[in-house]
Amino acid sequence: MTDCDLVQSVAVATDSALSDRPTVLPRAWRSALALTIPLVVGVVSISGCSATSGHAHATTVQSTTTTTTTTPTTPTTPTTPTTPTTGATTTTTTTTTSEAAPHSLSALHGMVVTIDPGHNGGNFSDPSYIGTLIWNGRENETCDTTGTATASGYTEAQFNFNVAQDLKTDLEAEGASVVLTRTTNTGVGPCVTQRAAIGNNAHSDAAISIHADGGPADGRGFAVLEPVADGVNDAIITPSQELGADVRSSFLAQTTMPISTYDGTDGVAPRDDLAGLNLSTVPKVLIECGNMRNATDAALLVSPAWQAQAAHALSSGITTFLLSRLLSHP
Ligand SMILES: [Zn+2]
Numbered sequence: 561m562t563d564c565d566l567v568q569s570v571a572v573a574t575d576s577a578l579s580d581r582p583t584v585l586p587r588a589w590r591s592a593l594a595l596t597i598p599l600v601v602g603v604v605s606i607s608g609c610s611a612t613s614g615h616a617h618a619t620t621v622q623s624t625t626t627t628t629t630t631t632p633t634t635p636t637t638p639t640t641p642t643t644p645t646t647g648a649t650t651t652t653t654t655t656t657t658s659e660a661a662p663h664s665l666s667a668l669h670g671m672v673v674t675i676d677p678g679h680n681g682g683n684f685s686d687p688s689y690i691g692t693l694i695w696n697g698r699e700n701e702t703c704d705t706t707g708t709a710t711a712s713g714y715t716e717a718q719f720n721f722n723v724a725q726d727l728k729t730d731l732e733a734e735g736a737s738v739v740l741t742r743t744t745n746t747g748v749g750p751c752v753t754q755r756a757a758i759g760n761n762a763h764s765d766a767a768i769s770i771h772a773d774g775g776p777a778d779g780r781g782f783a784v785l786e787p788v789a790d791g792v793n794d795a796i797i798t799p800s801q802e803l804g805a806d807v808r809s810s811f812l813a814q815t816t817m818p819i820s821t822y823d824g825t826d827g828v829a830p831r832d833d834l835a836g837l838n839l840s841t842v843p844k845v846l847i848e849c850g851n852m853r854n855a856t857d858a859a860l861l862v863s864p865a866w867q868a869q870a871a872h873a874l875s876s877g878i879t880t881f882l883l884s885r886l887l888s889h890p
Pocket residue numbers: 678679707708716771772773
């Protein structure tokens with residue numbers, strides 16, 4: 561199947577999906593559609609069907625140039641120019657394809673994403689507050705924790721905050737509205753219950769908590785933590801699993817962090833003990849981006865360049881999820 565075939569078949573499938581609202585497309589279809597939407601929307605005019613090979617979030621602009629030439633039928637020589645007599649006229653149509661700047665489609669316009677940078681830089685200063693017991697939907701847990709740190713003292717709270725800032729920039733460039741559960745790294749809290757409420761009250765189309773783990777020193781890698789049904793969150797289990805799958809795929813493909821060697825199964829860990837997941841009424845996952853207690857992971861986690869890479873991967877996964885939802889629930 562060529563790119564052209566894909567665009568055409570997707571256009572048909574899209575029409576079908578829109579006219580049959582209850583239909584939820586198979587997952588594989590929705591992923592393919594999500595990746596193709598910007599291409600379908602971005603083609604200004606199609607003359608012939610040249611390859612639209614831009615990446616998923618780029619605008620593809622085509623321009624058509626028509627050139628008319630006359631080919632002489634009378635042979636000429638350089639030394640004896642002659643006037644051509646009747647000749648055949650041919651018309652050549654050249655279609656050129658160029659990529660405009662990425663993100664110009666505002667593909668996520670009207671969508672809300674809540675980003676929850678785990679912990680807070682000031683949590684160390686107020687143990688009584690963060691130690692307050694809260695109800696997490698199944699049991700009591702503390703309001704928050706300090707989070708972990710690398711062997712050299714680089715805090716998880718700082719890492720989480722930096723990635724969240726980069727992710728906010730990426731998602732806003734795609735047109736999304738972004739809500740943060742904290743806007744500095746010098747405060748205390750909020751409690752995990754409030755973090756869940758912020759995402760719920762914003763009617764988020766997706767929410768993500770960003771963390772890095774304090775695992776065994778010989779363990780490496782990232783894991784996506786997904787909610788387990790507890791009544792409150794029943795309606796968001798399936799979409800959260802889809803969000804988790806998209807985030808896991810993009811993080812694996814677009815960062816240098818491997819799948820966790822010690823947490824979850826193949827990079828996914830269902831968790832029923834976290835307020836942020838138990839109390840969510842919007843699709844939500846938590847990602848442990850790596851293990852701060854592992855020297856190899858830590859070297860990546862403290863790098864601003866790697867943090868930006870991680871944020872971009874998260875943005876890609878979230879975008880894939882949101883565009884898939886748009887098609888299955890227009
Ligand atoms: Zn954490």
